[in-house]
Amino acid sequence: MRPVGHRLPLSILLGAVLASTAFAAAAGEVTDSAGRPVSVPEPVERVFAAGPPAAIVLFTLAPDKLLGWTRAPSPEEAAYLPDAYRDLPAHGRLTGRGNTANLEVVLTLRPDLVVDLGSVGPTYADLADRVTAQTGVPSMLLGGRLDELPAAYRLLGEVLGVPERADRLASYVETTLADVREKVAEIPEEEGPRVYYARGPEGLDTALSGSINFEAMDFVGARNVAGPQGERRGTASVSLEQVILWDPEIILTVEPGFARQVAINPRWATIDAVESGRIFVAPQYPFPWIDFPPSVNRVLGVRWLAAVLYPDLFPQPLEEVTREFYELFYMKELTEEELARLLNP
Numbered sequence: 260m261r262p263v264g265h266r267l268p269l270s271i272l273l274g275a276v277l278a279s280t281a282f283a284a285a286a287g288e289v290t291d292s293a294g295r296p297v298s299v300p301e302p303v304e305r306v307f308a309a310g311p312p313a314a315i316v317l318f319t320l321a322p323d324k325l326l327g328w329t330r331a332p333s334p335e336e337a338a339y340l341p342d343a344y345r346d347l348p349a350h351g352r353l354t355g356r357g358n359t360a361n362l363e364v365v366l367t368l369r370p371d372l373v374v375d376l377g378s379v380g381p382t383y384a385d386l387a388d389r390v391t392a393q394t395g396v397p398s399m400l401l402g403g404r405l406d407e408l409p410a411a412y413r414l415l416g417e418v419l420g421v422p423e424r425a426d427r428l429a430s431y432v433e434t435t436l437a438d439v440r441e442k443v444a445e446i447p448e449e450e451g452p453r454v455y456y457a458r459g460p461e462g463l464d465t466a467l468s469g470s471i472n473f474e475a476m477d478f479v480g481a482r483n484v485a486g487p488q489g490e491r492r493g494t495a496s497v498s499l500e501q502v503i504l505w506d507p508e509i510i511l512t513v514e515p516g517f518a519r520q521v522a523i524n525p526r527w528a529t530i531d532a533v534e535s536g537r538i539f540v541a542p543q544y545p546f547p548w549i550d551f552p553p554s555v556n557r558v559l560g561v562r563w564l565a566a567v568l569y570p571d572l573f574p575q576p577l578e579e580v581t582r583e584f585y586e587l588f589y590m591k592e593l594t595e596e597e598l599a600r601l602l603n604p
Contacts, residue, residue, distance in 0.1 A: 289418060292402040292411060293379040295387065299397050300371050303419050307365055307396070309353040309375035311552035312403050316376055318344060319428060319555060319588040320412060321419045326350065326368050332545060339545040339597065341590050354386060362393050370396055372418070376411060376554065377403040377471075405474060408555055409433050431587060432558050436478070439565045442572045443480045451480040452568050455507035455532065458494070458550075462510075462517045463502070466494050466550070475549045475560045476511065479568055499526060506531050509568070510538045513547050515604045539567050542581075542601045545589065559584045577602055 288298050306324045308314035317325045322341075327348040337345040350364055354375050365373065373390055375383065379402050387398040399418070401411035409429035416425020454476060458464040466472035468483040470493025476483065484505035485495065510532040512518055518540045521527045532538060541549045541560060548560030562580055566573040578598055585591045593601070 289399075289414065291379075291387075291399045291414070292407065293384040293387070293400045295384060295400060297397050297399050299399070299418050301420075303371045305368070305370045305372075306419070307350070307368055307370035307373045309373055309390075309398070310377065311352065311546075312554035313374045313376040313401070315546055315552060315554035315556060316401075316408075316411065316415065317374060320415060320425055321421050322590070324419055326370055336545040339585070339589065339591060339593075339601075353390065354383065362390065365390070365394050365396060372396065373398040374401065374415065375399070376401045403553055404471065405432075405436060405478060405557060405561065408558070428555075428588065431584075432555065435558055435562055439479060439561055439573075443478075443565065443569065445572070446480055446569065448480065451482045453484050453505075453508045454481040455484050455502060455505060455510050456550075457510055457512040457514065457517055457521075460514055460517055462512060462514065462521060463499060464494060464496050467492075470494065471553045472550050474553070475557045475564060478561050479564045481509075481511075481564070481568065502527075503530060508532055508535075508537060511541060511549070511564075512538070513541045513543050513550060515540050540604045542604060544601060555588060559588075 287301060288296050291297050304324055305326055306317055306321070307326050308317050308329060311329050314325065314329050322344050325344075325347065327350040329349065329352040331349040332340060332345060350368060353365070353373070354377070373387075373396055375387060375398070377383065379400050383400055387400045390396065390398040399415075401407075401415060403411070409432050412425045412429040412432070413422070416422045416429075419425075456465050456473060456476060458466065465485045466483075467485055467488040468477055469488035472493050473483060484507045485497065508531050510521070510530075518538050521533060522536070522538060527533045541547065541563065546552060546554065546556035548556055548563055550557070559581070562573075563577060566575075566577055566580075581598060581601060582593055585593050
């Protein structure tokens with residue numbers, strides 16, 4: 260693949276645009292999650308994921324149509340992917356922080372369709388429109404919040420010609436979320452556990468309620484000591500003194516290194532969660548379970564969080580839940596050793 264910054268000759272770019280436009284002109288039309296009419300060819304065989312959330316959904320639904328990852332998986336991540344998809348090319352991302360791809364990269368890969376998953380607000384809708392206008396490749400925008408995932412799967416399944424698999428994955432998401440929602444509803448809101456979500460190696464970055472970063476925790480009724488998003492960004496940096504004042508009952512993190520050091524750090528010792536040993540590290544391979552990227556990986560994170568916070572309500576062994584999810588969504592049969600590493604990071 261050409262380097263991201265390499266510029267193609269104008270004649271090649273224009274030729275690719277005209278060819279793509281002609282191809283799309285013969286397509287059928289669907290309406291994406293942003294309410295945009297999208298003309299798509301039939302069949303769709305080559306799909307460009309605009310960001311990590313879309314790459315994960317495409318991988319779980321139709322991996323042979325996925326042109327590549329937005330970044331190369333680390334060795335630890337690759338170990339939890341099927342052999343056939345570990346070495347897909349890394350083509351960068353068009354959306355989100357640190358976007359590294361450009362429209363020339365899209366054209367060199369000759370996709371039939373560009374897919375983005377996440378916010379469907381005007382900013383992202385405009386970006387999808389620009390991608391189509393400048394490349395001639397249809398661009399579809401799908402809602403990425405937890406409750407939007409079933410509809411996203413079913414719509415994408417129709418477009419990609421895999422409606423049966425899409426419905427199976429969508430039904431799993433619906434059933435899992437409905438089960439968690441019903442059982443967690445038994446807990447009065449004011450009795451939800453007071454949680455601090457520690458991000459970063461020092462644990463002093465966090466996410467705010469209402470943000471997509473805290474959505475999995477909001478879903479299970481966790482009360483975020485850092486408060487709601489409001490007019491602020493979805494994430495924030497805080498001081499240790501502030502965390503001590505908040506005195507959370509539970510600390511959640513995706514950083515095993517932070518969890519190891521905080522348990523023996525005298526500066527954190529007076530915090531309730533540290534005193535009681537209630538520091539939980541969310542599994543993270545091949546994709547972190549509770550936060551970024553915000554894709555279907557968080558559905559398993561919701562189920563894990565529910566079991567961690569309310570073990571009496573969710574007695575099914577997490578090993579069983581994890582095996583089922585990985586086999587269905589990631590096409591990966593876990594060994595006992597892999598399962599142990601996941602659940603005990």
